[in-house]
Amino acid sequence: MTLGWLSIVRLGLVQMSLGAIVVLCTSTLNRLMVVELALPALLPGLLVALHYGIQISRPKWGFLSDTGGHRTRWILLGMATLAVGGLLAAAGVAVMETRIAFGLVLSVVAYSLIGLGAGASGTSLLALLASHTAPHRRAAAATITWLMMIAGIALTAGGVGAILDPYTPMRLLQIVALVTGGAMALTVLAVWRIEAGLAPAAPERDPMPFLDGLREVWSEARARNFTIFVFLSMTAYFMQELILEPYAGLVFGFTPGQSTSLSGAQNGGVFLGMLCVGIAATGLRMGSLRNWVVVGCIGSAGSLGAIALLGQVGPVMPLTAAVVGMGFFNGVFAVAAIGSMMALAGQGRGAREGTRMGLWGAAQAIAAGFGGLAGAAGADAMRRVFVTDATAFGTVFMFEAALFLAAALMAARVIERPAPMIRANLVPGE
Template sequence: MQAASTSTETLAGAAEERGFGWLGIVRIGLVQASIGALVMLVTTVLNRVMVVEIGLVAAIPAGLVAWHYAVQLARPLWGHGSDRGSSRTAWIIGGVAVLGAGALMATQATILLSSSFALGFALAVLAYTLIGAGVGAAGTSALAMLASGVSPRRRAAAAAVTWIMMVAGIVAAAFSVGALLEPFSFDRLLWVSGGVGLAMLGLSILATFRLERQAGRYGHAADGGEAPDFKSALSEIWREQAARRFTVFIFVSMIAFSMQDLILEPFAGLVFGMAPGESTQLGGQHQGGILLGMIIAGVGGSAFAGRLPGELRLWVVAGCIGSALALAALGVAAMHGPGWPLGVNVFVLGFSNGVFAVSAIGAMMGLAGAGRTTREGVRMGVWGASQAIAFGLGGLLGALGVDVARQVMAHDGSAFRLIFAIEAILFVIAAGLALRTTGTSAAPRPEPARETEVFA
């Protein structure tokens, strides 16, 4: 009997380890890195060029970025499509191809804005539509493949690895693009954009080659049954208390997280007089801080998992409070001007952002396979849509706030100080929400209880 029991446990353990190994997880991380590099080009470099070199108000690029997030409201539909289809890889490669084409078109539209605003803006709207569709289709399908192809006990760690790689891709792209753009010209910008797009598409194709056949069959992917229809899937998710609470937390915290995205490089140019290449590299320092924060939180979260009550919640709160303090320091920098250790300040902000982000991502992956019948694609799509709305709204509010404050206060430093202060307050509110956001999914899934916890 004992031998039989041991044999059964061995078989169960072997089943648990089927699916993606660490190499497979890293390959999905390369897809995330490709997506991040292309999005960085659009949301930082083109944003700065529109505001500083062309002289447009910050609300215009912010509105375009907000539009690409609005397009991502369709993420649940794309996730549901990959759930019901036969290949998530096709959704990933197709999405990256559309994203790359959109980024190149957005670059051309930016150049056109300097000579013909109406034509350039019309082209930009089309370009950012493609960007939103590409990010949503590729990103949702990649995370769904990860959630359904990795054993439950590895999901949080796998999410941390792939998102750390995404940030690493953003950092590498920021420094590389910053160097390649010197000396700056519109022609050079166009060539760099096209090169980045082709390189990231090629990397994604190589990363996903025959990858899906290595995936495990966990959660609802294991039963082989038909995925529920879209309306039924959304209804089930919204009935879950843990899923509802987490959706609200994601929305509020990501508004705070994204408000500085579209104003950090213009801030460096307007207040500190940095050139495009310099401010792009400053963005790289911010992303480098995020990368280190994610690594620390990922390692620390794994080392202390189960030893402290509410351990995941503590990491989230620490990241939010650290971000608020770093933003308060940026408010001081806005009045101090050149001479302030801006690079260090931005790095600390990124570090705190990273601690917060990887903890929240771990909770998201833990809930991905917790539904009664809903599959990972549509669930990741719902949270991705909530995040996209928050990112678009946060970026737009930050940019509009700067525009209005600059007009009212007639002083760039004071305008940026006000927006940084508002963002710091939002991070404090997010920390309070994290302290209150507890609970478990009501869905009776046959997985360990810790997989359905939010911040308990």
């Protein structure tokens, strides 16, 4: 009983809805606080970090979806929590115009709910995919769901940007209410009875307490090593997030519009990389997920090295091409890693897919917050050490490249053995 292509696309709609709400809170509201309200950039940065930090609860949500019988209820509960958090976050920005203290308290509550909702819904969704996606479809399933999430982010950001002007707090609240309400409705339709055809009945509730279940999963060498790999690789993945555009402006003289276009080109590369792996691994059966993870990590390291070296040459060299290359290999790595995650989630003690996905999701969330802050702090520190900005930023990019190479070596060890086990288990049922 596995998910068909239509069901995978339906679950991708949930990812699209999740991305649509989160991008408002991490991008649009961020800009409003810094520009329109003239607040320190550290404030929205700390709120975004809070929403990542709250997602350390992902293992708990995964465990609950393992033991509770149906994962769709946790997807819906998480999306509802996320929608409420998004509305409160917009209200917090509106309130800050007149009552800054109350607005800050409201924002802290809102971003906490956003972290909880994204953790509960996202973890349960990935656990459902991991439990019921056929092995040969995992790369394509990861590609479909993540491309749809990127589409949700892009469509929401573009659409909201087009109708938000002229900005007023009331207009902001109306738009966010429309986005969150639409995302919730789409999620309900997407998961409606999708699990009914997969499992005839809910499993009995696991009497094991959560901490004991988490220790049990952590005691599995493969799950533990993959958690370390996720943290290491995602730290490298996110280190450039806050410093790439400043680097383009300070070293290459990019205008704000040009640097924004640079980020768009990077995301275009990510899209192509994800699409490439989905077609090659599933449609053409070319290469294993482990090999694609290694290729993605090594290619990302090489692209970062090129970006760092271009700064020493000057503005005449094609920075955009190197950034698109980095995005491409980032996309290759991301989809292959998610597909590998789905495969590994089902290995080990049974009925623990959600707990494993939650553990890896928590590692990813912590790495996202830590990587971004580490990259920014590293760039600031190196600018005090070196005379030129090119050398300062280049040092951080080279360190990030080294982390990707270390992740490639670790991936080759952690992901290399499951394939024979998967094929052996498939033979009787094929």
